Amino acid sequence: MSFRLETRPAPPVYRPQENISQLKPAGASRTAFSQGRISAPPGVQPKFSFLATTIQRAKKAESTSVRLKIKDTWYAGETGQDHGHAEMDALHRYIDAQGGVDKAVAHFKRARGLVVECTEKSVCVRCTLVLKTLGFECSEDTVWGVDPMGSTEWGASMNVKAFLKEYGLDVEKIAK
Numbered sequence: 001m002s003f004r005l006e007t008r009p010a011p012p013v014y015r016p017q018e019n020i021s022q023l024k025p026a027g028a029s030r031t032a033f034s035q036g037r038i039s040a041p042p043g044v045q046p047k048f049s050f051l052a053t054t055i056q057r058a059k060k061a062e063s064t065s066v067r068l069k070i071k072d073t074w075y076a077g078e079t080g081q082d083h084g085h086a087e088m089d090a091l092h093r094y095i096d097a098q099g100g101v102d103k104a105v106a107h108f109k110r111a112r113g114l115v116v117e118c119t120e121k122s123v124c125v126r127c128t129l130v131l132k133t134l135g136f137e138c139s140e141d142t143v144w145g146v147d148p149m150g151s152t153e154w155g156a157s158m159n160v161k162a163f164l165k166e167y168g169l170d171v172e173k174i175a176k
Contacts, residue, residue: 066090066123068136069115070108073097084155087116087127091164092157101162108134108163118142126174133169 065078066086075097077090098104114136116123122145123131123138138144156164161171 064118064120067117068094068131069113069117070094070111071113074117084157084160085124085127086118087123087131088156088160091160095159095163101159101166104163105166115139116142121145122147129174130164130169134167 064086065076066089067074067076068087068090069075075090075094077086077088077093079086079089094108095101095104098107114134115138116131116136117139119139119141122143124145125147128144128146132144155175156171164171
C-alpha cells in the first residue's frame with residue numbers, strides 16, 4: 001500500500017490596505033495618546049494611559065485633608081500618607097508629636113476642646129465613630145458622615161491602633 005501526499009497552495013489571506021506610515025514598529029506598545037498624537041485633557045500627562053489617568057483622578061477626588069484640635073494645638077492629616085484616612089493620619093501625627101502611644105494617651109486624657117475640621121467633605125462613618133467615641137466635636141463647616149467613603153480602604157497605623165485600643169476601640173472590627 002502506498003500513500004501519495006497531495007499539497008495544495010494555501011488560500012489567499014485578506015489583508016486590508018494600510019498606510020505604511022500608520023503601522024507601529026515591531027515591539028512598540030505606546031498608544032497614540034501616550035505618543036502625544038492625540039491631545040489630552042488638561043492636566044493629563046501623555047506618558048500615562050488614559051485609563052491610568054482616569055483612575056488617578058478618581059483617587060484624587062476621594063483624597064482630603066483634615067485638622068484635629070487637641071487642647072490648643074492643631075494636627076493636620078491627609079490621605080495618601082500610609083496611615084489610612086486623613087483623620088487617622090492626623091491622629092498618627094498627634095501620637096508622634098507626643099513621643100509615642102503611652103505619652104499620647106496620658107496627654108489625651110487631660111485634653112479638652114477636641115475639634116475636627118474637615119471642610120472638603122463630610123467625615124466618613126468609620127472616622128465619625130472613632131472621633132465621636134474619643135470626644136471630638138465638629139467645627140462650624142464640618143459634618144459627621146453616615147456613609148463610607150467610596151472605594152478607599154479604611155485603616156490605621158500600628159500606633160493609632162494601639163492608641164484607640166486604650167479607649168476600647170478595635171480598628172479591625174471598625175474596618176469591617
